[in-house]
Amino acid sequence: MTTNPTTGLTGPSPTATVSVKPLALSTPRRGEHVHVRVTAPTTGTSLPVVLFAHGFGSNLDGYAPLVDHWASGGFVVLQTTHLDSKRLNLPTDDPRRPQIWRYRVQDMQRILDELVPLEAAVPGLAGRIDHRRIVAAGHSFGGQTAGILVGLRVRDPHTGITEDLSDPRITASIQLATAGKGGDALTPFAHDNLPWLRDQDFSHITAPGLVVAGDKDDLPLSTRGPAWTTDPYTLSHGNKSLLTVHGGEHFLGGISGYQAAETTDENPDRVTLVQQVTLAYLRHVTGIDHTDWNHAQTVLAGGHPLGHLASK
Template sequence: MTTYPTTGLSGPAPTATVSVKPLVLKAPQRGEDLHVRVTAPTTGTGLPVVLFAHGFGSDLDGYAPLVDHWASGGFVVIQATHLDSRRFALPADDPRRPRMWLHRVQDMRRVLDELTTVEAGVPGLSGRMDRSRVVAAGHSFGGQTAGILVGLRVTDPHTGTAEDLSDARVMASIRLATAGKGGDELTPFAHDNLPWLRDQDFSHIIAPGLVVAGDKDNLPLSTRGPAWTTDPYTLSRGDKSLLTVHGGEHFLGGISGYRAAETTDENPDRVALVQQVTLAYLRHVTAIDHTDWNYARTVLTGNHPLGHLESE
């Protein structure tokens, strides 16, 4: 076990990892093949899987501070490049644009459908993944994607219906700095440009989940301020936890990449907090070990300078 002096938290000793990209999954109906990156420990068996969805505009190379930490802690992390990525630069009139939210969910399902192919594409990984333990995770737009896989219902702007698109293969979720409910709380920009945020229903989420929110995350999408990003916690049901990152803006200190220019609140200590709490949660919810999670709950329920952790 490792004790981290900056946060006062604990975690497993890190192990060596390997990363392979791109693994290409054929997706003719998508219009673009699905490119996937896999990062995994070089040793160990029965490794749980984290299916990670990036934020709007990012790609499979993003979020290394989280991906590297989770993989070194014993998880196979799978990332895809979704259609909203800047790498595709879809034109404004592309017919896929209004349903990007749905294409993302379909991307995740495709990865789950083809885990055998994904596993075979990484030298030395065959037979070492535990497909019965899959956690969906995501940041920002990716948080919605992960949420849908565990029961979040989004009203399709085209059909006016909110289907259940959850996937029984996903046991839990981690949602970081992601959107709250829509309705009158959306700004005109969000209402007009992000129609998939107009009506989100969190009440069907009963799977265990960890929500991470920055208390300075003033997104230009809601009139409610930072509290908006706590909705995925307060409005869902079941076994849930909320990590509030003190001083955290939308990138929570820099989780989207090492030295990422988009980070407005660069702070290595905040990143370390998010890394360590999320890994402790992953180990807890997949029943590897509960020690680090229980310790984090003890340390972060008081007056900790970096954050606060609560659970229901």
């Protein structure tokens, strides 16, 4: 176990990791194969899984600061490239666009359906994954995807129907800088261009979850300011925690990639905070060890310059 001198938080000593990509899964109805990246520790058994959904426009190579940290801390991280990725560059009139939010959920479920062959495709990984401990995680649009997998209800803007698309294989979630409730608080831009945000119901989420929000994340999607991204915590039920990152904007100091150009609040200390708290939570919620999480709750209870951690 090591203690970071900047955050004062503890964590396990990192282990070596391996990353394999792209592993292609056939998905005829999607129109594109689901390409998967697997990042895993080179040692250890009964490894829990993090199913990670990227933010709008990103891809399976994004979020290395988080993915590398989680894998080095004992987790198998699965990523894909969703249809909204800039790499795929779907035309504006592509008929799949109105259902992009739904395709994202189907991508995640397709990966879970093929977890055994994906595990076998990574040299040395076969037989080392615990298929009973799976956490869904995501940033921004990906946070909605993770939320849907644990019970967030989204009214389909095309059909007007609200469905339960949760997956019982998911045991918990981590939602980073994720959209809140829609309704009148949405800006005209969000209402017209992101219709899947118009009506979100968090009340059915009961699985354990960690929400991470920046107190300077003033997105042009809501009139409510940074508090909007705390809705996944305040409006959901069950055992939930909220990490508020002081000074954090939408990319929380730079979690989307090393030296990522879209980061407007570049701050390595913020990234370290998010890395350590999320890993501590993953280890806690999957039952590996509670020590680092309990320590984080104490250190971040109040007065820490980087953030505040609350639970309900």
